[in-house]
Amino acid sequence: MGPRPIPPRAFGRHRLGSGGDIMMQTTRIRLRPLEREDLPRYVAWFSDPEVRQYLARYLPLSMVGEEKWFEEMLTRPEDERPLAVDLHAGEGAWRHIGGAGHHNIDWRNHSAEVGIAIGEKSLWNQGLGTEVMETLLRHGFETLNLHRIFLRVFAANRRAQRTYEKAGFVLEGRMRQAEFREGAYQDVLLYSVLRDEWRSRAAAKAR
Numbered sequence: 001m002g003p004r005p006i007p008p009r010a011f012g013r014h015r016l017g018s019g020g021d022i023m024m025q026t027t028r029i030r031l032r033p034l035e036r037e038d039l040p041r042y043v044a045w046f047s048d049p050e051v052r053q054y055l056a057r058y059l060p061l062s063m064v065g066e067e068k069w070f071e072e073m074l075t076r077p078e079d080e081r082p083l084a085v086d087l088h089a090g091e092g093a094w095r096h097i098g099g100a101g102h103h104n105i106d107w108r109n110h111s112a113e114v115g116i117a118i119g120e121k122s123l124w125n126q127g128l129g130t131e132v133m134e135t136l137l138r139h140g141f142e143t144l145n146l147h148r149i150f151l152r153v154f155a156a157n158r159r160a161q162r163t164y165e166k167a168g169f170v171l172e173g174r175m176r177q178a179e180f181r182e183g184a185y186q187d188v189l190l191y192s193v194l195r196d197e198w199r200s201r202a203a204a205k206a207r
């Protein structure tokens with residue numbers, strides 16, 4: 001028998017409408033499958049160099065490119081599809097503010113990479129990124145049965161590093177001059193969380 005499950009705190013799973021989409025939710029945010037209607041917002045967010053600055057996607061998006069990407073994305077297994085991040089806007093209303101998800105899932109080693117972008121810049125530094133990451137971790141460990149969740153982040157992206165550290169990620173290493181951006185090779189940091197670390201932390205927080 002495995003360790004005692006950790007009770008969820010302000011965390012729920014909801015089955016939506018007739019589509020049967022399962023989502024993860026806290027009091028402030030929810031993660032849900034992407035819809036075609038979401039695409040124009042990604043085009044708008046990624047047209048801003050400040051939002052794109054530290055993302056793998058270094059060129060602006062086009063609507064036609066997004067539509068092609070969306071069709072390809074639907075052919076991936078459901079667990080590996082990116083999710084939309086919504087912010088609770090009161091009275092049962094939600095506002096789409098960004099994207100997040102697990103990718104590069106290695107089912108034999110139970111390892112996956114996570115990524116996040118809050119497209120609405122006015123909402124940065126309000127704890128939402130940390131909340132999204134915590135939700136992704138819970139989903140990764142409790143639903144996808146992952147053992148290790150990792151991410152890569154530009155060394156210059158201090159806001160993101162602080163976010164990941166607050167969510168429990170541990171610095172694992174530095175890939176020196178791994179990415180070429182803005183005329184120079186940039187270091188990229190590797191962070192990870194192991195399931196046992198996450199469990200201990202979640203249990204301590206629940207006490």
Ligand SMILES: CC(C)(COP(=O)(O)OP(=O)(O)OC[C@H]1O[C@@H](n2cnc3c(N)ncnc32)[C@H](O)[C@@H]1OP(=O)(O)O)[C@@H](O)C(=O)NCCC(=O)NCCS
Pocket residue numbers: 050051052054055116117118119123124125126127128129130131152153154157158159160162163
């Ligand atoms: C990175 C990102 C997800 C963080 O989300 P967020 O909602 O702003 O994060 P949070 O508010 O939960 O935490 C941000 C923390 O960084 C801190 N911070 C902000 N700027 C900082 C800086 N220059 N140096 C150090 N810390 C900084 C904030 O003060 C806050 O910490 P605190 O709660 O201790 O005060 C979001 O800013 C984003 O999507 N950025 C654009 C895309 C991106 O960079 N994605 C990550 C790619 S790896």
